[in-house]
Amino acid sequence: MTALRCIAFDLDGTLVDSAPDILPALNQTLAQLGLAPVGLEQVQHWLGNGMLMLLKRALTGEMQPCSVDLQLLEQAKGYFIEHYHQTNGQHTVLFPGVKEVLSELSQSYRLAVTTNKPRQFSLPLLESLGIAPYFSQLVCADEVAKAKPAPDMLLKLAELEQLAPTQLLLVGDSENDIFAARAAALPVFALSYGYNHGQSIELSQPDLVLDDFRQLPQAIRQYVQEC
Numbered sequence: 001m002t003a004l005r006c007i008a009f010d011l012d013g014t015l016v017d018s019a020p021d022i023l024p025a026l027n028q029t030l031a032q033l034g035l036a037p038v039g040l041e042q043v044q045h046w047l048g049n050g051m052l053m054l055l056k057r058a059l060t061g062e063m064q065p066c067s068v069d070l071q072l073l074e075q076a077k078g079y080f081i082e083h084y085h086q087t088n089g090q091h092t093v094l095f096p097g098v099k100e101v102l103s104e105l106s107q108s109y110r111l112a113v114t115t116n117k118p119r120q121f122s123l124p125l126l127e128s129l130g131i132a133p134y135f136s137q138l139v140c141a142d143e144v145a146k147a148k149p150a151p152d153m154l155l156k157l158a159e160l161e162q163l164a165p166t167q168l169l170l171v172g173d174s175e176n177d178i179f180a181a182r183a184a185a186l187p188v189f190a191l192s193y194g195y196n197h198g199q200s201i202e203l204s205q206p207d208l209v210l211d212d213f214r215q216l217p218q219a220i221r222q223y224v225q226e227c
């Protein structure tokens, strides 16, 4: 039996469907810069590597932006932060079963959020959706040297919780979560419904793929018994 103690959750695309609030904030930003608006699906494909990468992708139209005008990026960041503070939480919803499952799991494990979303947007969202009390830790990209796919925030969580990587489990939706977990030597489960740049999460080979958040308690019980 493994000594699982703490479950870390990715936020965007795993616990919450946040793209509907990111889309208008991004399009208002693009409009202020005289650029054309983008669609929801495009935003879903661009999400996962944090705010700055989202803006770089939106400004260049490229998934792997090579060169971005730094002054333009700084301007876009200022506009986006202002707009996203207005839209954040308006249309963002929890994926089905999230609250119930967090409530159940919190009775046996410590729960944490490890997200590439900056803290200034993550915390208000957890609070407005009523799930903040379930988490003992919130580690965001702007609090570590490198965002996921780097292992930094998972290692920080392990340190905060004084746990070994094998006592943690990450639950995420994108290849960035899988790579970060592998780099930090954590087991990782993936939800197939999230944002993974339009690709199947199976390709990144997580330890388990689930299609529904409500399958998580049973999957964790089985994992704990088998290890």
Ligand SMILES: O=C(O)COP(=O)(O)O
Binding pocket: 010, 011, 012, 013, 047, 048, 049, 050, 051, 054, 114, 115, 116, 117, 118, 148
């Ligand atoms: O902000 C993002 O791009 C993604 O955030 P996440 O790490 O919670 O999926």
Ligand SMILES: [Mg+2]
Binding pocket: 010, 011, 012, 013, 014, 048, 172, 173, 174, 194, 195
């Ligand atoms: Mg995510």
